[in-house]
Each structure stands twice: as structure tokens, then as C-alpha cells.
Amino acid sequence: MSFSQSERCAAMATPPTPTTSYSASDPGFAALPLDELLTGEADLIARIKLCYGTDRDSFERDVLTLVRRYAACVHLLPATADNYFSKPGGLLRLGLETAFFSLQGTDAHIFSGRMSISARRQLEPRWRHATFIAGLCCELHRLMSHVIVTDAAGEAWPAFLMPLANWLADHRAERYFLRWRPQAVEARGLGLFALPLVVSPAVMADLSEGNSVIVPHLLASISGIPVYREHNILDELVRRSLALVIDRNLAASTDRYGSPQYGSHLERYLVDALRRLASRNPAWIPNREKSRLWLGQDGLFLVWPGGAEDVCQLLESDQLAGIPKAPETMLELLLAAGVFEAAGAERSTWSILQPGAKTPLEATKFSSPAIVLAGIDPPPETLPQALEFKPPPAPASAGPPTPPSAPTSAPVHPQLSLIPPPTGNDANAAPVEEGAGSSPLASAQSTFALQAPMRLNPLVRDALANAVRTLNDGMGPPIVYAVADGLFVPLDEFVRRGVQPSHAMRALSETSMLVKQVPNGPPTHSHEFNGHQTIGIVLDPCYVSGLDPATFAVSPKENS
Incomplete structure (x- = not known):
């Protein structure tokens, strides 16, 4: 008897019996048979069969056997705790989707381009088979490094010794429970220890027949170790497919389950x-x-x-x-x-x-x-000296610094006096004063770069980072400049980079990166820039490396 997808989810959500030592708040996972487990993936398996392009017997021998062994290892385990493929069965789905797209990518590549046509005819099917295996098993290391699986009595599954489904059958367990290892470190090399549970020695022997490169490239891809002095097309296809699959899942999860954690797989x-x-x-x-x-x-x-x-x-x-x-x-x-x-x-x-x-x-x-x-032969030699540059301490000042005169509405800050000020008569920007009024950073060629919070929208971040980079030598004329309370960025610069100004201001407001003229006032400022009155925003100087925030005037922030 088979179960529908909704019935399977209901079964997984059923709390354990009171005889277990676990709280009813942790329902655990149902120890489903493999046939029931793969029923929900029938559509994807059918697509894999069509892409593999072989008869039914060959597909069941070469591919379906691998899928069943992989499903026996990962069962209903999620791929991550709270990120991509975090639902029951997530690791199974992740492996199947990555394997499918990796296999699909082999149609556009020639693996043994330097060999004869007859040799390629013999090796190309093995390359495709190995690419499918690499995609299927690319995240097997998570079984060893990220999760602890126990039965109702608290006995832990020995992940190095046997597939999860076999262990559940041996213990006659009806449900099992999952704990995530705290601060787990990704160690992709552990996937090599789980690989024999999915890929039999006979399959490895077949892949290595008539060549000495397919298996090393397969193992290098699963372990995350580059093949030196060679181009690993197999690994390239798997990495591209895995990035696509994760990106698609994150986008879909945003609509269904809220906002997942972006960036953790990059x-x-x-x-x-x-x-x-x-x-x-x-x-x-x-x-x-x-x-x-x-x-x-x-x-x-x-x-x-x-x-x-x-x-x-x-x-x-x-x-x-x-x-x-x-x-x-x-x-x-x-x-x-x-x-x-x-x-x-x-x-x-x-x-x-x-x-x-x-x-x-x-x-x-x-x-x-x-x-x-690691692994580079011969290893590079280490220089006999340290490389960090520590500038000599600045000489003591002969007297107290001259207090700056009262600024106009928004004068150009002297810290960036090395940057040409905007052309035209700026009514809001006082001329830069050289000499005693200049900051010590003005004489040194500082490197200016954006240091925005991780939660800032990536499109806004890239547009703003490119604008800030123009302050550096050799990066073209500056398109932003300093005023008394921060860095002025014209809104037109966001438009030129394909970002709506309203979208940029909202994203910067949410991260409290803007400086306002008055509390609870609008985030925009107006300055004369290149001879034209220009609308823009003022970025808090603490988010730009190379600037000393202490030398800027204290102004109301966006979140004040």
C-alpha cells in the first residue's frame, strides 16, 4: 500500500507514543520504507530516466540502484536546520535535483576531447555516470558532520557503518529523532567515508575501466579538493548545478515559509x-x-x-x-x-x-x-620577514589644533581634500582648505571601501560599493563626495546602476546607514554637484573604510 504526499507529511507530524523518552513537541520522523520514501520523488526520477537516455533495465541497474542506496542513507533528513532544503526529505531532494541538473549539463560538454572517437565512445557514458554520482552524493558529508540521529531509546545511528534505513530496520524503530551538532564545521572530505554506502566497489571498477582519471575526478569533486594542473569538468558541472538548485529553493522558500538565511552556502x-x-x-x-x-x-x-x-x-x-x-x-x-x-x-x-x-x-x-x-607541490617558500606594514607614529603636534570655523549647511569635509570637489559654485559646500585644516588622512593615499551590514540588499550594496570605490586613485572621477556629516551619494548613481532610488533608500533606512538633516525628516539631501542642484542621500561615514567617523560632525541618524 502506498501513501500520498499529504498522508506522508501527516505521518511524519504524528507525535511519538507516550512510552518514549521524548517530549511530544518533537514528533521525529517516520521510519518509512524506501518505496514509500521514493514515491514522492517519482516525477523527478522520471525526468532523470528521460535525461539518462537508456533502456529500463540499464536505468534500474546504473541509476535507480544508486538512488535507492542514497535514499537509504539520507532517508527523511533535512539538508540544513533552518536554511535551504530544511524540510523533511530535504537532503534526498537536494541530491536528486543536483544529480539531475549535473547529468543534464553533460550533454553540452566533451570530457575526453583529446582522445580518439572510439575511445570517447567508450568513456563518455562513464563520465556521465560519474557526474550523476558526484551530483547525487555532493552533500553526503552532512551525515557525518552536521546531524546526530537517535531512536526512541536514545541510541545513536553510527553513520560511518551503515545506511540509516538499514539501522532503523535492525532496531525495528518506528520513528527516529534528529539533533543538529552545535557549531558544526563543513568538512566535505567526510563524504568519502559515506560514499561506499551509496556506490558499490563494482561501480567504481566499471568507472575506472580503460582510464585513470574518472574516479580521481569524482572523488575530488565529492571531497571538495581541486585537481591540480587539470580541468575538472565533472566538478564544474556539479558546483554549477548545486548553486542553481540552492538558489531556486531559497527563492521558493521565501514565498512559502518566510525569509530563509541567504548567503550561508556561498x-x-x-x-x-x-x-x-x-x-x-x-x-x-x-x-x-x-x-x-x-x-x-x-x-x-x-x-x-x-x-x-x-x-x-x-x-x-x-x-x-x-x-x-x-x-x-x-x-x-x-x-x-x-x-x-x-x-x-x-x-x-x-x-x-x-x-x-x-x-x-x-x-x-x-x-x-x-x-x-595545501597540496601544492612544491610548497611555496616563506619570506624571511613579516609583511604587515605599521606606519610610524605621527609626530606630536606643536599646539592645539585650530578649531574649525562654523560650517555652512553642508561643507565638503577636509578629510577628503585629496579628492577633487565637484565643479561649479556649490552654495552648500565650502571650498576645501589645504594645510593646517586638512586631516592627516588627506595626505596619505587611503583606500576607501564600503563596509555595509550583511543584511543590506545585494543590489543596493553593489551599486553603493561601486560608487564609493570611485574615491580611490585610478578608479575614474569621484561620483560621491564628503560633506560635514557623511558621504553624499547622488540618487542618479543608483538609477545608472539599475536600482530604483526608493528601493535603495528603503534598504539603507532598514540598516540605519543614512544620516538625516533633522530627526524624523526626509532621508534626502540637496547639493550642487557638477554645476547642477542634485538630490541624494548622505551615508554615515562609519560604513566607509578609509574615513575616520570621529572627524565628521554629529548628525541625526536614520533610526533616531
Whole structure:
């Protein structure tokens, strides 16, 4: 007898019997048979069969057997606690969808392009089979690192020893219960220990027949380790498919279940891109002239935002969905994931001085060089000196600073006197005064970058980050400028970048990044800019690195 989808959900929601030691608030999961488990995925399995393009017997032998073994391992487990594919059966659905799109992507690629036609005819089916397996098992590591499964008596499932369905059958369990490991760290290499539970040795032997590359590429994809000096097309298809599947699920979950946590799956793609660049790109060989990577006694540094631009180009070529493009967003994600470490509480990036250089560079610091350098042969040599640049302390002032004269409605701030002020007679902006009135930062070539909260809308973040970047040398004429209480950004700059001004102001208001002229007043300001009276917003200077918020006038914030 089979159950409908609604009946299955009702069964999963039924509380356990009073004889268990668990509270009725935790219904657990029903120990459904595999046939019942796969009934809800019949449509997707039919699409996989059509895409695989073989007869029924071959499909059941090559694909359906794998699907059943995978379902026996993951059963009704969610993929995440409160993010993508967080519903019962989420990990099963995630694996099947990723496997389907990965398999579909093989139609547009030639894996053994340098071989003869007869050799390709023999290997292409094995490449397609391996790509399907890699997509299906890409998240198997979560069984080992993220969840603890117990029966009603509290006995834990030994995930390394047997599939979950087999363990449930051995214990004659009617329900099982899930706990999420606190602060679990993603360790994709653990997926290799679960792989034999899904892929039999006979399948591995068939994949390796007549070649020595398919299985290594398959294992590299599942473990998250790049194949050095080779292009892993199989892994490229899986990564692209997984990003698409997660992005689609997050978009669908927004309508049905509220707002899920965006961004938590992106660091894996960023780290993977960093590793691939370090292993293949000549410009990323550490300690070479004009290199992106510098390895000194005080750690491994990545020139920023140049390194972010390389990562962005690589991920754009991968055609991954939902990948951030702004260096500021990448930096926040990698800092939150522990890949980078910040220079301090108020500064995320570091200043480094390479051997023979006269001026320091802005860079990020890896929490461990092994994140990108592990496995590189020969390993790079470490410079004998530290790379962090610490400017000498400023000489003591001869006397108290001259108090600034009373500002007009919104004078251009002297901290940015190195930036050409807008042309025209600005009635609201006083001329920049050089000399004693200038901030010490005015003489140093500071690097200006947006440091917005993670919750800021990505489109608004990218538009604002690009506008702030024009303050730096070599980035074109500045399109924003400093006033007494912050950084003035014309609303036209959002329009030019495809963002509605009302949408931008609402997003910036929600993150309390705006400065108002008066409390409870409108968020817009009016200044003469390039000879024209211009409407814009004033950004709080604490959200722009390179500016010293203490030197700006105190003004009402948006949330006041």
C-alpha cells in the first residue's frame, strides 16, 4: 500500500507514543520504507530516466540502484536546520535535483576531447555516470558532520557503518529523532567515508575501466579538493548545478515559509575559487613580482580587491547562480566563515609591504595558509620577514589644533581634500582648505571601501560599493563626495546602476546607514554637484573604510 504526499507529511507530524523518552513537541520522523520514501520523488526520477537516455533495465541497474542506496542513507533528513532544503526529505531532494541538473549539463560538454572517437565512445557514458554520482552524493558529508540521529531509546545511528534505513530496520524503530551538532564545521572530505554506502566497489571498477582519471575526478569533486594542473569538468558541472538548485529553493522558500538565511552556502564556492586560482593561475604564485599572494613570517596575505576581481571572473565563467560580485560582500562572507581574519575591530583588511616596494598594499589575511596552499607541490617558500606594514607614529603636534570655523549647511569635509570637489559654485559646500585644516588622512593615499551590514540588499550594496570605490586613485572621477556629516551619494548613481532610488533608500533606512538633516525628516539631501542642484542621500561615514567617523560632525541618524 502506498501513501500520498499529504498522508506522508501527516505521518511524519504524528507525535511519538507516550512510552518514549521524548517530549511530544518533537514528533521525529517516520521510519518509512524506501518505496514509500521514493514515491514522492517519482516525477523527478522520471525526468532523470528521460535525461539518462537508456533502456529500463540499464536505468534500474546504473541509476535507480544508486538512488535507492542514497535514499537509504539520507532517508527523511533535512539538508540544513533552518536554511535551504530544511524540510523533511530535504537532503534526498537536494541530491536528486543536483544529480539531475549535473547529468543534464553533460550533454553540452566533451570530457575526453583529446582522445580518439572510439575511445570517447567508450568513456563518455562513464563520465556521465560519474557526474550523476558526484551530483547525487555532493552533500553526503552532512551525515557525518552536521546531524546526530537517535531512536526512541536514545541510541545513536553510527553513520560511518551503515545506511540509516538499514539501522532503523535492525532496531525495528518506528520513528527516529534528529539533533543538529552545535557549531558544526563543513568538512566535505567526510563524504568519502559515506560514499561506499551509496556506490558499490563494482561501480567504481566499471568507472575506472580503460582510464585513470574518472574516479580521481569524482572523488575530488565529492571531497571538495581541486585537481591540480587539470580541468575538472565533472566538478564544474556539479558546483554549477548545486548553486542553481540552492538558489531556486531559497527563492521558493521565501514565498512559502518566510525569509530563509541567504548567503550561508556561498563561502564554499568562494573558497573553491581561491584554491583553484592558487593552484592554476600564474599571477597567484606566492611572493613573485606583482603576485596576488604573499607569504611571510606573519602569514599568507591576498592583495585586495584585486584578488576579489580574479575570484569574480572565475565564478562568472562557471556561471554559478547567486554568487556575490562586490568585494565587500565576498570579504564579509569569508570573514564570517573564518577563512580570513580581520586586522582589528574596526578594520577588516591589512596593509602589507612587499620586499622592494615603496608603498604598502591593501590585503586580506588568511586564517591559515593551508586553506589554499595545501597540496601544492612544491610548497611555496616563506619570506624571511613579516609583511604587515605599521606606519610610524605621527609626530606630536606643536599646539592645539585650530578649531574649525562654523560650517555652512553642508561643507565638503577636509578629510577628503585629496579628492577633487565637484565643479561649479556649490552654495552648500565650502571650498576645501589645504594645510593646517586638512586631516592627516588627506595626505596619505587611503583606500576607501564600503563596509555595509550583511543584511543590506545585494543590489543596493553593489551599486553603493561601486560608487564609493570611485574615491580611490585610478578608479575614474569621484561620483560621491564628503560633506560635514557623511558621504553624499547622488540618487542618479543608483538609477545608472539599475536600482530604483526608493528601493535603495528603503534598504539603507532598514540598516540605519543614512544620516538625516533633522530627526524624523526626509532621508534626502540637496547639493550642487557638477554645476547642477542634485538630490541624494548622505551615508554615515562609519560604513566607509578609509574615513575616520570621529572627524565628521554629529548628525541625526536614520533610526533616531
